[in-house]
Amino acid sequence: MNIAFLMDPLESISPAMETTSWLMYECNQRGHKVLYLEPHDIYVRKNQLVARMRDVSVPPDLGIEQYWRCCLDCLGREELIFEEMIELDAMFLRKDPPLQHQIMEFLTPVQDKVFLINSTTGQMAGNSKLYLLNFPEITPETHISRDPIRLRKVIESFGGNMVVKPLMRSRGEGVIKVSMHDRDNLNSLIHFYVNSFEPYPRRESIMVQEYLEQVKENGDVRILLLNGEIIGAMGRIPAEDDFRTNIHAGATPVKHKITDSDRAICAAIKDRLIKDGLFFVGIDIIADKLVEINCVSPGGIPRINQLNNDKLESKVIDFVEEKVLEIKAKRGNN
Template identity: 25%
Template sequence: MHLLFVADPLEIFNPKKDSTLAMMREAQRRGFAVWACEPRNLHWSSGGAPAEGAWVRANCRHVQVLEGAKPWFGEVEHVDRALHSFAGVIMRKDPPFDNEYFYATHLLEQAEREGARVFNRPRALRDHPEKLAILEWPQFIPHTLVSRDLAQLRAFAASERDIIIKPLDGMGGSGIFRLRAAADGSPDVNLSVALETLTDWGRRTIMAQRFIPEIAKGDKRVLVIGGEPVPFALARIPQGGETRGNLAAGGLGVAQPLTAADRSIADTLGPVLAARGLLLVGLDIIGERLTEINVTSPTCFVEITQQTGYDVAARFIDAVQAAIG
């Protein structure tokens, strides 16, 4: 069987920690032929030769994962193929969720109509923006405001006194600010400029949340596969005075068993999200509060496996095999 991974360029993968590569390696170990393309390689046209049909196709690279080699892959062949000819298509393009990502989901959804099996499902990717998807479960999230109104945001900061503000389309901790009122109650000296910058003077919607002190113990990534949580989370612990725990921002990743609160959140959301076509989800939890639902390209496979021995990639490929039948 053949699996196609729609991802970033293979040349920029980090072989030491890339979760997509871990998936590819496990798929190859099980006898799958591993293929890769980028979203820019997807295309559809009508009016061609009748034998070709009007299918969503991609210029794909058939690759072999090489152990301990540089580069980490060898290219077997490079051909144009219809997506429905693969046993499964794994959408692993990293954010940002920009217009090109949006268009790619529509092409992938058309490929589904033509018979392709796509994970995560394209419509589910569009329906679950990673910052805003948490609003469906207010019982699990910190006090939150989503707005572009500067007066509302200032009032929220005054009420909460210690807040985080972030763009709705950021990743890896980019664009996140912590704003704290002074002991006398006066606002953070950077409050106005931070709000004006992130909202572009009220033209862009952002999220503000009550600061969660438990971030000092880590921003936990809980992976949910096929509706069931992986038994270990990766706590991404801020370093060097940072507020952000993201690995991309220098956080230290420490694997740990799920807490009762982690399991409660995962057990509530997991079956619902799986039923919507989200085979793989990454829940971000600080303390006992859900802060984000990652659906585009959840990571931390390698770190959890290396530190605990629990093979996350094997669990994921198990789920893919079960889904494609």
């Protein structure tokens, strides 16, 4: 099969701990042609969507670091592959956030012919924290506004700590804990986050969400879902001087045993994820509440593998192969 990875520059990847590199490695091990491209490599020629790609297929059975060096060596070759997108069997959309909406719009017309992980329409719907509003029964108390006065009243009436989250950022960037104990700074922070110096229509809406106290001691849980089913999980304990559970913010991954509450949350969102074409996602749970759905380049495979002696990338590629065969069978019947 021809399997492409639309992603960040290869040189920016640390292969041992990146989900993308392990997915590529597994495809290469199975003998698939692995193609690499970045968002700027997509264009239209004679009404057809085309991409300029590099073949980064290399010999199998290398260690991950050596494998990645061989992939990087492929970049030094002069030849580029210019191919219509519909000639691909599958494409992983693994460009780190923020989501590039123009690329999603480019790819949407071909997603019934090429299996995209995840679908463009699903990513455009699910990349924002607003996607959580589809599941109010299992999420913390949430308010979203661009009005500083309204936001301050929310925090005042809530009484306890709350978390401020920019809607379109990732990896814990810009996430802060606030309360009425520091009124002067709170007022300044709210005005800063919403860009209150701008006219109201141009301000930025922010999310203010209930702070779940259990996170400091117990951390959160990252669960990876494939076609709505749990394939792996880990706990993440925040650093001593932080409350954020993102690994990039210094949190420590720990082994986690799936609970009945975890399963109930996953069951509650399964049908919607599949309907939206969000086949491979990472969700974050704190104290039996769903706090994040990550559908744009979700991560966690290497660390969960280490904790559980697993090989989750194999399960993902098994699924991709099955979906590609389904698409080919449908096209053959039409």
